[in-house]
Amino acid sequence: MINYKTYLIFLFGSLAVSIGLQMLLPFPYGLIAALAIFIVFPLFLRNRAMKRMGGMGSDGGSGAGGFFGQSQGVKYICLACNNKYKGGMCPRCGSKMKRADF
Numbered sequence: 001m002i003n004y005k006t007y008l009i010f011l012f013g014s015l016a017v018s019i020g021l022q023m024l025l026p027f028p029y030g031l032i033a034a035l036a037i038f039i040v041f042p043l044f045l046r047n048r049a050m051k052r053m054g055g056m057g058s059d060g061g062s063g064a065g066g067f068f069g070q071s072q073g074v075k076y077i078c079l080a081c082n083n084k085y086k087g088g089m090c091p092r093c094g095s096k097m098k099r100a101d102f
């Protein structure tokens, strides 16, 4: 599960890379490459996080979903069969209808 700390590490990593690019490449190209990294990296991380969550990108989105994704111990209760489980969908009946159990 992707968390805020990892995101910051990647952010500072891409910052360092972009500074390196400024030094390696002539002015406009270095800036463009740095901007590309800043745009592509978060998108890439978000897509990966969504895939791990079982493709439930519709609810949660970026902010709230990422925040709740931090707590590793969140369990869900299946609304169809009351099975407790972790992850995207119920392993017993395959239903995605669920509620969080804190």
Ligand SMILES: [Zn+2]
Pocket: 078, 079, 080, 081, 082, 083, 090, 091, 092, 093, 094, 095
């Ligand atoms: Zn179920």
